[in-house]
Amino acid sequence: MQISHGENAKDTANVLSRYGEAIAIRHCAFGEGNAYIREVAHHASVPVISMQCDVYHPCQILADLMTVRERFGRDTRGLKLGVAWTSAPNYVRPLSVPQSLILLMPRFGIDVTLACPPEFRLMPEIEAQAKANAEAGGARFEISDCFEDAFAGANVVVPKSWGPLMTTRDTKQGLALIEQYPTWRCDGARMALGSPDLIYMHPLPADRGREVTDEVIDGPRSVVYDEAENRLHVQKALMALTM
């Protein structure tokens, strides 16, 4: 949602606070979304839930953590998670999913490897916070420019596309950069590099053929539909806890 003919976040926050029990906002425009949600939250008198912004995607990552726990149990310490950039065409996807993954997972003792081409690094302050979270959580956080590093020995991998927003804000240049790495695609060979219990996750929709082969996403290691279902459960829990 954007400001429309002169209305500002304060107006929206106050009016919607009078109308409902909570406000949920999705606003992924880079450099705008998170600031807008925070401004609405500042003025609102009811809970404000982020349904994804340019920086974070809390509901998705809660669902991801729930999915990891379903598979590996509540004690997630010592697991290895790979967050791997993938090449997907047509538009510049936000940074919010990988950023929320590297922030949250180390807090639960999960070792995280972020693998991406150099132009696709995440926001420096988020990478720094992830490193601090890892230290506090007794976990490791590593960054690599080798796709396979996200898979090697991993228990969980999330191969997912995002835009080179730290390198360029120009859409055309961004899409051109994405096309320079067509081999960053999750396939059976890469999955074979992981732990025998490796699971494949993706917040969906996945660009089949570009981000992942059908063999993997439709295969026995894929938990994408459980992961999708868990959005429902964690979001209900979030509403129950806040409203």
Place this chain on the structure above:
Amino acid sequence: MQISHGENAKDTANVLSRYGEAIAIRHCAFGEGNAYIREVAHHASVPVISMQCDVYHPCQILADLMTVRERFGRDTRGLKLGVAWTSAPNYVRPLSVPQSLILLMPRFGIDVTLACPPEFRLMPEIEAQAKANAEAGGARFEISDCFEDAFAGANVVVPKSWGPLMTTRDTKQGLALIEQYPTWRCDGARMALGSPDLIYMHPLPADRGREVTDEVIDGPRSVVYDEAENRLHVQKALMALTM
């Protein structure tokens, strides 16, 4: 609904099966809709309801049958139904309504006459199935290229536009063909050819002036609002029976 950035029918089916008690789809793109709905249904674990595709419109025809029964009683054997093509501008309407009419009505012993210009014939396999259904149901199924044949002696008539999709898939050519038959319009003179108890039906919206005169659609033989209301009842019944 179309496949979007790489998501396929399997993904949609699985995710929506996790989220709700049923999936309802409307997809009328010719050559795509029915195949897509069937593919979703193949993967879904909840009932999938067609809200209209390129081939069938089951909810509409259930409502039509309910409307016929309200007027003529539950024993519909020996009634005559005319399905008449009409000329209506602006876009190429799908075949689903006439095709579902000629398929379902003979199964309840209703004689069906399909009247359309030669370029507006329906899918050959549907016409063949209608003939088989008529034989099995003890009814007649006839095809004519004379508009009046749909009305002569009829108890029920459904004059309704559709596109010449068996002749051309080109929209411009299709619209030009539609304009070649401007006299295929339901009016009082045609209604007078029917049985004294003839009723006028249309799934709405009707293109007033082009498909039908106000005199007929607003007249005492028109049951279009009952027919519209019955969509509500049959669809509730469909959900109650399947969910």
Place this chain on the structure above:
Amino acid sequence: MQISHGENAKDTANVLSRYGEAIAIRHCAFGEGNAYIREVAHHASVPVISMQCDVYHPCQILADLMTVRERFGRDTRGLKLGVAWTSAPNYVRPLSVPQSLILLMPRFGIDVTLACPPEFRLMPEIEAQAKANAEAGGARFEISDCFEDAFAGANVVVPKSWGPLMTTRDTKQGLALIEQYPTWRCDGARMALGSPDLIYMHPLPADRGREVTDEVIDGPRSVVYDEAENRLHVQKALMALTM
């Protein structure tokens, strides 16, 4: 809502009357909206509620009256209300809010001053009806082309933009006329002209900076969020009373 491929207001009214307990319509196209709503109401068998048309905005003005009563008590006789045109860019806003204000408020004994540039006068029959309502309600109704007259001694002011629809129906000309009066903006100096208990109202969204300064809309005299909340209450009451 507009008539679509041949469907008319009668069809819409009849079908929606079969489907629901009431019909609510917003249709602000000048010269069309009110006529359309009345035609639907003529054919409908359930209550039809105007959510705003080109002539009236009953729900907004009921909320405004409720807000005035919350501040000044149920006996509103002798209060002074200013309805002031303001300059706001980008589109030609409808006349419905000021017209409904000048019609309803005098019926409750509230003196009304309408202040607008000469090109922004309201529909003559509405202005005449407002005068008649004022006489019947023991109130005054005055029209001025001086912005400050709406504020002088007022207890309530509603500074709000609308288009010069009695002068031109051409959008480009209308927008150019709006730009001729950039000083018609509600600010602290104008608010100081009012009664010590003067409140600022606006149906929102207000074009901040153009229609009103932040100082006023965010200041202690502003009741815009109460006013917005009251839309909820009066509309619930309207449904309870009619359905």
